[in-house]
Structure formats: structure tokens, C-alpha cells
Amino acid sequence: MWGFCLCMQVSRVSLFDPLAQHVYNGLMRQSTLFSKTRKEAPKDEVSRNAQLLIRAGYIHKEMAGAYVYLPLGLTVLENIKRIVREEMNAIGGQELLMTTLQRKELWEKTDRWDDEKVDVWFKSQLAAGGEVGFGWSHEEPISDMMRSYIASYRDLPIYGYQFQTKLRNELRAKSGIMRGREFVMKDMYSYARTTEEHETFYNSVIAAYLRAYDRLGVGDRTFLTFSSGGAFTEFSHEFQTITDAGEDVVYLDRAKKLAINKEVFTEAVLAKLGVNKSDVEEVKAAEVGNIFSFGDVKSKQLDVYYRDEKGEQQPVILGSYGFGVSRMMGVIAEVFADEKGLVWPESIAPHKYHLVSLPGGDDAAKITALADTVYETLRAKGVTVLYDDRDLRAGEKFADSDLMGMPYRIVVGKKSVADGVLEVVNRKDGTVALKKLEELT
Numbered sequence: 001m002w003g004f005c006l007c008m009q010v011s012r013v014s015l016f017d018p019l020a021q022h023v024y025n026g027l028m029r030q031s032t033l034f035s036k037t038r039k040e041a042p043k044d045e046v047s048r049n050a051q052l053l054i055r056a057g058y059i060h061k062e063m064a065g066a067y068v069y070l071p072l073g074l075t076v077l078e079n080i081k082r083i084v085r086e087e088m089n090a091i092g093g094q095e096l097l098m099t100t101l102q103r104k105e106l107w108e109k110t111d112r113w114d115d116e117k118v119d120v121w122f123k124s125q126l127a128a129g130g131e132v133g134f135g136w137s138h139e140e141p142i143s144d145m146m147r148s149y150i151a152s153y154r155d156l157p158i159y160g161y162q163f164q165t166k167l168r169n170e171l172r173a174k175s176g177i178m179r180g181r182e183f184v185m186k187d188m189y190s191y192a193r194t195t196e197e198h199e200t201f202y203n204s205v206i207a208a209y210l211r212a213y214d215r216l217g218v219g220d221r222t223f224l225t226f227s228s229g230g231a232f233t234e235f236s237h238e239f240q241t242i243t244d245a246g247e248d249v250v251y252l253d254r255a256k257k258l259a260i261n262k263e264v265f266t267e268a269v270l271a272k273l274g275v276n277k278s279d280v281e282e283v284k285a286a287e288v289g290n291i292f293s294f295g296d297v298k299s300k301q302l303d304v305y306y307r308d309e310k311g312e313q314q315p316v317i318l319g320s321y322g323f324g325v326s327r328m329m330g331v332i333a334e335v336f337a338d339e340k341g342l343v344w345p346e347s348i349a350p351h352k353y354h355l356v357s358l359p360g361g362d363d364a365a366k367i368t369a370l371a372d373t374v375y376e377t378l379r380a381k382g383v384t385v386l387y388d389d390r391d392l393r394a395g396e397k398f399a400d401s402d403l404m405g406m407p408y409r410i411v412v413g414k415k416s417v418a419d420g421v422l423e424v425v426n427r428k429d430g431t432v433a434l435k436k437l438e439e440l441t
């Protein structure tokens with residue numbers, strides 16, 4: 001990665017590019033961007049998020065449920081990861097990276113190897129003999145690994161997390177990057193001494209997730225949702241973002257800021273949560289996170305014990321916390337897009353500004369010179385900018401800029417050359433502000 005950056009940067013800008021810390025991808029002159037906008041999405045692509053992301057040059061469809069993240073798309077994905085990573089680190093998370101290849105024996109211990117029990121496994125044969133699975137989740141391997149690092153109460157608690165490409169043999173993959181057969185998840189696993197220690201951490205994860213959704217721009221439409229619990233607890237908690245593109249149905253109590261998944265929407269559950277049936281509304285939503293308590297069930301299956309202060313063996317209390325990183329990108333694309341194209345929140349946009357120079361006849365050279373100055377000045381200040389320096393008609397450039405969805409468009413044309421004033425258009429609401437270059441940084 002670094003080696004690659006080095007040779008790219010040497011010829012273009014100084015090695016100490018101030019933007020290197022701010023953006024994942026350094027290339028910002030649109031004339032050199034290999035991904036191009038397209039008028040049409042592939043015919044077999046039915047989801048709106050993938051149609052728009054493909055047309056705008058963010059992703060490329062390899063096959064149903066498998067998409068390439070192109071430079072612009074990768075930058076968005078990395079920006080989402082950065083926010084999630086900061087929130088996980090803030091509550092004590094330690095990042096690691098597990099393997100994709102998984103051992104059959106391990107998953108047999110928890111009775112999750114069988115295709116009848118888990119219906120999304122991809123599996124293969126080793127040339128050397130024996131079967132392997134491809135990671136659709138990592139609870140089993142990380143918990144087994146932790147046995148090497150957990151001996152006494154002094155070694156706990158541990159909160160480990162990763163960003164992984166999960167592989168799942170999903171039956172249907174018609175929701176674009178919202179349901180991939182290959183997708184990026186952040187998964188965290190907690191190892192605590194006691195139920196109290198576990199619960200304190202579990203609640204801090206809820207708070208961290210809610211902060212992350214706020215920062216991603218979807219806080220006001222993302223709700224903590226009570227869902228089916230599984231082996232140990234009555235409920236698990238999902239985070240559901242309201243969108244018609246979602247595959248779930250939830251019942252929302254806006255005043256109480258919570259939702260109940262249709263799966264568990266019963267009189268008994270309503271009573272338990274103190275929710276009135278008349279106060280809820282039925283909405284479609286996408287599950288963007290899901291967190292579970294496993295208690296000591298999994299630890300007992302996988303033999304994860306620690307010695308307490310009295311020297312007695314105790315099972316470790318386990319929690320698991322998933323966050324759908326690539327699904328989140330698809331959901332954000334869906335909920336903010338308008339008839340012209342994508343609209344990115346500033347926190348994850350590949351670039352804050354889309355600088356567009358217009359053709360100018362006699363003034364063309366002056367316009368180019370001014371646009372170059374704006375570009376270099378913003379870059380030097382560490383502001384991210386995509387520079388549409390292509391020789392195209394204004395209409396084409398504006399249409400592309402709308403489709404690609406940077407938060408602000410800076411237009412440099414004849415007028416700017418005359419009075420030094422730049423037109424800054426807000427992609428979300430179309431409002432126009434007139435600014436001097438100094439005011440932009």
C-alpha cells in the first residue's frame with residue numbers, strides 16, 4: 001500500500017501531502033480517475049443503491065452479491081470504517097484481523113458446521129485433505145483463540161474487534177451492497193468476568209453505536225430495536241435504519257426512541273417493554289447492526305474459562321457485536337439520494353468539494369488558472385476536493401457532479417474570473433453561496 005502511494009505521489013505532489021491523513025485515495029483530478037460515470041446501470045441490477053453507485057463510478061458489479069469498491073467507493077467505505085473504529089477504540093476495543101479460513105472441528109463443537117444449522121456456509125476442500133469453511137462469522141475462532149490469552153481474572157476483560165470481509169452463501173442477493181455474498185462487517189467480541197461487567201460494556205456498545213450512526217448522518221432514523229435473542233437472552237438488540245429499501249419490518253415507538261422487530265412483536269413483549277400498541281407505527285427498515293449476549297453458553301461449549309481471585313475456574317461471559325459497514329454505505333446511498341443522484345453526508349463523502357471548472361471561450365485559460373489555484377490552495381490546507389478538470393460542456397459536468405454527490409460544488413466560470421467570487425452549491429438543498437477562496441478553508 002505504502003509502496004504504491006509513494007510512486008503515485010512523487011510525480012504529482014510533495015511526499016508530505018497533507019491530505020494523506022485525511023483521505024484514503026489521493027488521486028483527485030477527475031481527468032485521471034479511471035472510473036467513469038455511466039448513463040445506465042447493468043440491466044440485471046434492480047436495487048437503487050447499486051444502480052446509483054455503479055452509474056456514479058463508486059462500485060463495479062462482479063456478479064450478484066459481489067461488488068468491487070472503486071477508488072471513490074473505497075474512500076466512502078474507509079470513511080465509515082474510520083468512524084466505527086474511533087468509536088470502538090473509545091470504549092476500549094483492540095483491533096485485530098482474524099483469518100477467513102475456518103476449521104471444521106471448531107464449528108462442530110458448537111454444532112454450527114452442519115448446513116442444516118447454518119445455511120450460508122461457503123466450504124471447500126483442502127488439496128492436502130480435509131474440509132475448510134470460509135468465515136461468515138468469527139465467534140468460534142476468536143473465542144477459541146482467546147483461550148491462549150485468558151488464564152486468570154487479571155487477563156480480563158478483553159474487547160477485540162476487526163473489520164472483515166464475510167462470505168455468506170445468501171440465497172437472494174437483489175439488494176445491491178445492502179446484501180452481499182461478500183461484504184464488510186465490523187465484528188467485536190467481549191470477554192468479561194461477570195454478568196455485571198458484561199452488561200456495563202454491552203451498554204457502552206449501544207451508546208457507541210448510536211454515536212456512530214449520528215456521525216454517519218442517520219442518527220435520527222436509526223433505532224435500537226428489540227429482536228429475537230437466541231440461546232442466552234430473551235432479546236438481542238438490532239439497530240434498524242428506516243428505509244423502504246430495507247428487508248425488515250419494525251414497529252417504532254418514536255417517543256420512546258425504540259423499535260420492536262416484527263419477529264418478536266407480541267402482546268407479551270409490548271407489555272414487558274411498556275409500549276402501547278396504539279403508539280407504534282409499522283415501518284420498513286434495514287438492519288445495520290446486531291448485538292448479542294451469549295452469557296456463558298458459548299464459553300462452556302468452547303472451553304473458555306478463567307481462574308477467579310479464589311483460584312476457582314469460571315466460564316467467561318461473552319458478547320458479540322456486529323456492524324454492517326458495507327450495508328451501511330448502501331443504506332446511506334438509498335436514504336439521501338434524490339432524482340439527480342447520490343448525496344453524501346460530509347462525514348463520509350469521498351471529498352468535501354467537487355470543484356468544477358466551466359468552459360469559457362476567450363477566458364478558458366484564465367478559468368483554468370483560477371480553478372488550478374483553488375484546487376492547490378484547498379489541497380494545501382488539507383481540504384478534500386475532487387477537481388473536474390475535464391474539457392466538457394457545463395451541463396454534462398453538472399449532471400455528473402449531481403450524480404456523484406459531493407456535499408458542495410464549487411463552480412469556477414467567467415464570472416469568477418471577473419470578480420474573484422466562487423459559487424458554492426450545497427448538493428443537499430441546492431442553496432448557493434458566493435464566497436472568496438479564503439472563506440472556503
Ligand code: ATP
Binds near residue numbers: 178325326
Ligand atoms: P440479515 O438478517 O440481514 O441477514 P444477520 O442477522 O444474518 O443479517 P448478523 O450476523 O447479525 O446479520 O451480522 C451483523 C451485521 O452485518 C448485520 O446487522 C448487517 O448489518 C450486516 N450484514 C449481515 N448480512 C449481510 C449481507 N449479506 N450483506 C451485507 N451486510 C450484511
Ligand code: MG
Binds near residue numbers: 287289290
Ligand atoms: Mg442480525
